[in-house]
Amino acid sequence: MRCSEALGLRWSDINFENNTLSVRQVLLRTAKGITIGNGKSASANRVIHLSGSVLLILKRHKAKQAQEKLSAGESYQNNDLICAHPNGTPLNPNTVSGNFSRIARRRGYNITFHGLRHSHASLLMEAGVNPKVVSERLGHASVSITLDLYSHVVPSLQRQAADAFDAMVNPASCEKRHVTKWGKIGASRHNIR
Numbered sequence: 001m002r003c004s005e006a007l008g009l010r011w012s013d014i015n016f017e018n019n020t021l022s023v024r025q026v027l028l029r030t031a032k033g034i035t036i037g038n039g040k041s042a043s044a045n046r047v048i049h050l051s052g053s054v055l056l057i058l059k060r061h062k063a064k065q066a067q068e069k070l071s072a073g074e075s076y077q078n079n080d081l082i083c084a085h086p087n088g089t090p091l092n093p094n095t096v097s098g099n100f101s102r103i104a105r106r107r108g109y110n111i112t113f114h115g116l117r118h119s120h121a122s123l124l125m126e127a128g129v130n131p132k133v134v135s136e137r138l139g140h141a142s143v144s145i146t147l148d149l150y151s152h153v154v155p156s157l158q159r160q161a162a163d164a165f166d167a168m169v170n171p172a173s174c175e176k177r178h179v180t181k182w183g184k185i186g187a188s189r190h191n192i193r
Contacts, residue, residue, distance in 0.1 A: 001023065001117065001139075004028055005044070007083050007090065008023075008026040008027040009081070010080040011082060019050045019051075019055055022045075025037065027090055027091070040139070041140075041141045046137075062082075068087075068088075069088065076088045083096075096113065097112065097113045100113040120137075121138055124137070131147055
């Protein structure tokens with residue numbers, strides 16, 4: 001997710017029963033201050049499936065935030081934001097991004113907040129996840145944007161495809177299936193010509 005999308009998430013955007021979150025708004029820093037806005041494109045509004053471990057972290061964070069809300073009392077601003085100051089006010093996206101980079105550097109990592117998004121996409125592509133699915137998770141307007149941005153991962157995918165094909169047609173693999181003297185492979189119900 002983009003930093004602005006993560007900071008714009010509300011608890012009402014999380015579906016704990018279906019393990020999903022809905023990206024519906026972004027939090028932006030403008031000349032007028034911090035405002036709520038729309039995503040980069042129509043496809044920026046999307047549903048993202050979450051893992052069980054992410055949902056567990058969110059549940060713990062929600063409980064912690066409920067304690068902060070009690071401590072703040074009437075001064076708490078209930079904006080329903082998942083990421084907020086202890087008094088409920090929105091976080092500044094520039095501050096979050098800058099603080100993330102500083103903390104990462106101190107811990108020996110050379111990565112930005114936006115770099116997490118790129119890492120997520122690259123790891124999914126390397127794991128063989130369909131580029132269309134990766135594109136949808138990122139909120140890209142088209143899969144071609146995803147493929148253009150992550151073409152550096154494609155050579156390893158090409159190798160995987162070649163290895164998978166080789167495993168299907170090499171002689172050792174063919175012994176497991178019926179092979180005619182003309183070289184046609186008789187799979188269970190289909191003939192490959």
